[in-house]
């Protein structure tokens with residue numbers, strides 16, 4: 080989502096970094112460019128103005144630290160201000176008597192129902208909460224059914240549908256069921272409209288009064304840019320929200336909504352929707368987002384994601400094999416599978432520091448997710464013996480494998496070469512390990 084902005088800021092800071100000492104004019108010139116970059120990213124004007132003024136003030140008043148260059152210092156100030164602008168990361172508030180009511184509000188199509196199920200799944204798996212979901216949307220015929228289907232998908236209970244009940248009656252029944260059946264959290268998915276109207280606001284406010292939610296989360300679509308900020312302001316004025324879930328940040332939105340939300344509404348973004356799949360949800364970490372925007376990469380997210388996705392058993396098996404020096408094509412395939420689970424090359428690249436520019440070059444060199452899929456196809460077209468002992472794969476076998484996987488002999492050759500390189504590297508690591516990485520205290 081922040082690619083455009085990241086690229087622009089990267090260029091501005093590259094220039095700054097190359098200067099030995101910065102004059103006030105250097106900082107001013109850079110800030111003029113930052114201002115344009117933020118406006119182009121669709122950040123609201125008052126937010127941009129305040130941001131630039133603050134950075135300038137801090138940059139000029141700063142003592143120049145000896146250990147870092149002036150350019151780096153400005154980047155640090157911009158980073159800290161971005162974090163401030165995004166607000167501190169705040170968890171979903173579950174501090175209330177069980178069942179804790181969470182009210183989901185927003186416009187139709189913002190991803191409200193999907194997000195309700197995503198949050199329910201997260202509360203269930205991460206917080207071990209017993210969650211009940213209820214749809215209060217009695218207008219859209221399939222709405223209650225949609226939530227029920229999602230509930231079945233993620234293994235979260237939904238309130239049985241009783242035709243003819245109004246939203247408040249459903250909400251009360253949900254809380255009552257929650258109490259009687261020992262639920263920790265009751266999520267109430269309210270009806271949306273295509274645009275804001277009085278009737279919608281009145282209905283949501285009435286549900287709020289009847290249920291006294293611990294959390295009223297606005298679901299807003301990042302792709303709608305400044306409109307999302309307007310929607311948030313409206314809901315906040317009329318209903319009072321406690322936090323925001325910003326969806327579709329996986330699209331090509333310019334990031335302005337995410338950057339302006341907090342400043343304009345005063346309410347924190349708590350969660351991000353990162354895709355259509357039900358587990359595509361991330362808590363909002365302002366410092367990491369700021370790092371991502373400035374192209375410093377998001378190493379913390381990367382590491383966390385790796386820990387979450389990599390199958391521990393697979394990893395251990397691989398480690399044992401590496402110790403014995405028996406790395407084969409099955410292991411290579413396993414690594415590819417894990418890479419794919421972590422969001423593929425494109426997902427990973429976005430999180431690595433300084434990688435923004437290399438990304439395009441890699442695209443040119445055809446190193447992409449499609450290539451990984453083709454390579455996996457090549458390996459699965461081999462026989463078991465071939466995967467264990469790749470040295471037996473001579474010309475005729477290569478032809479057969481290429482035909483079987485719908486690729487070319489060249490691609491098969493390339494994969495085998497890559498495998499050789501990997502195996503060589505593994506051997507070196509292994510030797511190093513024996514020589515005593517540990518003794519040198521490097522582990």
Ligand code: GDP
Nearest residue numbers: 187188189190191192193326327352353354355
């Ligand atoms: P509602 O009308 O607000 O309840 O919206 P839905 O939950 O029915 O979602 C509308 C569409 O947006 C569905 O196709 C969802 O799969 C999709 N969607 C929801 N959240 C995200 C997200 O974070 N990223 C992407 N790409 N799609 C999303």
